[in-house]
Structures are given as structure tokens and as C-alpha cells.
Amino acid sequence: MEVDKGKGEAEETRKVAEADRDTVTLKSSDGKLFEVSKEAAARLSTVLAGMIAGGSIDDNGTDLKQIGSEALENVVDYCNKHANSIPSAALISSSISFNTAPFKEPEEWERKFVDRLSHDALFDLVEAANFLGMERLLDVTCHKISEMMKGKSPDQIREVFNIKNDYTKEELEEIRQELAWAFYDD
């Protein structure tokens, strides 16, 4: 459904932007340049689609000041890989059974794509995906992070996610008692 919409936008943008090139150049916050398929960028990112359609793409490198080079490299890598992958039957069927599976399961290659990332790289990528309005990549990265949370104790979560415990000991005890049922194993 989103893929169709993306295609429509991509075709629209082809008409609007007269540029002959079929790639766009993106510039990271630290000044590195990356080439990405214009079609894939427009299809996968609502923000890039808007920029392409609005003609605000700079041939010398469109500034993305909010995204570091490592994250941008992953974004570009993802777009190019996605451009080459054909949506599998699993992906199509899961989008039909929306009620039982509200979030699309990542495909095998997408899973591998995020599995190889370090924590910091993954967090940077999810932010980049959010900033660029990349629904699908956001799904994949959020899915990965939610998997990381499953079965972990609050202490472990704080450690992995660099979160400071801002409860007092008494408050924590109170909440734990309130939510005691959630701490029992099934």
C-alpha cells in the first residue's frame, strides 16, 4: 500500500524534476557525500521525495546536517539494497492481515541488515530513518530495538539504553508492588 503510494510519488517526481540524473547526492553532517538511486530515495523517504519534487536537491550534495556519515551510509545502503529486492510473498501477505500483524515483519535481508549494526549505529539509523520519514526502515529498526527489549529486566534495559534511573528507591518499590503481576513469569 505504501509501496504503491511511493511509486506514484516517484513517477510524479520524475515529471517534476527535469534533472537527467537518476541518482541524488546526499551530504552528511560531517561533509561526506553519498549517491543514492533517486527512485528508491523518493519511494522510501517522504522527506527526500518532497525535496526531489520541490527541486531542493543540490547536485553538489544535498545537506543533511542532522545525519552523521555512518548513519547516512546505512540509509543509502538500505535504499540501494531495497531497490534491488523484490517484495516477497510474506511481505505482501503480512500487509493484508493488518489486524493480526499491525507491523510488517522485516524481511530476511532487512533483519540481517540491522543485526550487523552496533547499538550506537542502530540508534543513529533509527533517528535518521525518523528524520527522513522512512516508514519502512523505521519499522525495521524499531522492530530490532523492541526485540532487544524483550525479556530484559528494567536494570538491563537501563544499561543497554543508557538510561538513568530517576526513581527513588521507595518510589520504585511502590511501582513494583503496583505492577507486581507484570513481574511474574508466565
Added chain:
Amino acid sequence: MESRRNTRVAATATSHGVLPLDLVFDVLLRLSAKEICRLRTVCRPWRSLTSDPAFIKLIVELGGDPTASPELHFPRDDMHSGVVVGGAVYYFVVDSYDRFEMKDLESDSALDLINSFDFETEHWSTIRVPNLEDEDNGNHDDVGKGAKFHEYIDMWAKSVLAELKGYLVLAHNNRRYSSSLDLWFLTNMENSLWVKEYSIKDPGPAIPVHEEFVKPLLLLEDGRIVFFIIFFEGTLAMYDPMTKVFSVMKTGVREVALYTGSLLAECSLSIQSIDAGV
């Protein structure tokens, strides 16, 4: 789903290994209600995020909370007093033996032992308990008024009111005459028409003979019934009508709470606080 994108805030160049709250929002939406509740103890911001009605609404819409139900629920009290069924409360008129009076027993009818109050119409009514004559097939025709009276007292003493599938249910641990655990469903309130849907013969050691309070809690889709028995420290038992077997699920249960709302919204928790009498 599109609306979630609108909550985006300007991302920084690097996350420094900390996930911004709007992305935590997106991630937590993918977890189960139980998992989310556990994560409320991580830090304050996570707690307020997951207690936000907008978050809970999305979770329910996305199906992350299988227990979510739009029904309106009233608080339930302990076993002795009453039960709420479909917007009305039902309870036994008498709460101790010495409140019974012989004159209450009319020659042919059962005792009007249950009161009900409808919250919406604010209407009071009285309901007779199931008729013992029907139950015993007239075997006790010859017993005197006094004996019959005592049978009703016995029924009252060994019965619990409950709600199953929207019906008022009287669960009678009738071990004195027929050695069965009977579940009577009230099918017509005006006529006090009770139907004995279940008569569980010789329930076995899980249900003690003299146990006064055997409360059915849940009738599952597959026909199995969950019971709470105040025996020692409280037992949860499951009855399977296919195998006709009672199996003990858990002992040492002091209190039982039935979740009828969303796991995430504390206000919709319906607690059935039952003291196991220890």
C-alpha cells in the same frame, strides 16, 4: 500510523546511544502490555509515556493488548456479598443464619433470597433461588416445611453468586443429597427461571465436600470453567466438561483479580478481592 510521524522532533547528529522519547514511543508500541508495564519501572519518562491515554489507545488499536475490552465494569466485592451482571448488582438478602425466618417459606415456592438493583433504572427486585423441588424430582415431597426450610438454608450456605457469559450464576456445592456441584443460570429474571446448565457429579478431591464457597470465575471459549475455591489458602481449579475432570491450577491463592479492561490502564482494572480466610 501516519500521525506518529508528525510527533517527530528535530533529530540530532548523533544519538550518543540514547533513544529519543518519540522513538521509544514507536518501539514500545511493538511490545506486549505486560512487557510495557514492566518497563514502566525503567524511568519516569517511560512511565508517563506508557500511561498516556493516546499511547494506550494506539496499543489497543494495534492489537498489542489482547485483554483490551470496551465493556463497562463495576467493582466486585468478595464472595459473600454479590456480583454485578449486565449493569445490575445481585446479592443474597440474608447474610447470616439467624436472619432466616420460617415465615419466609411459602408452601410452594422457593425462598426469595436474592436482591437485585439495576444501576440504570434504579429498580430493585427480588429473585427466588432455584427450586429444590425440581432438583430433587419430588423425592422430598414428604418432608415437612421445617425440613424443606433447612434445605434452602443449606443451599444458601453452600452457594455463591457469580457471573458467567453475562448470566447470573448460582453455584451450589450440593454435596448433601446429590453429591454434585451445580451451576444454575438465571435465564429469565421476571419469573426467576433458573436452568441447571452444569451438574458436576462427584467433583473429586479438588472440591471439598463441605466447602461453602466454590466460585466459578470464567467460562472459557472451549467450555472449560475456572473455579476459585476458598480451601486452605485458596485454590484455582479448572473443570473440563469433556473429560469431566477437575484439575488444580494453583494453590495458596489469597486473592483473585479478574482483568476485564486494558492491562495498561490501571483505572479499568476490575478487582475481585477474595479473602481466602487465612
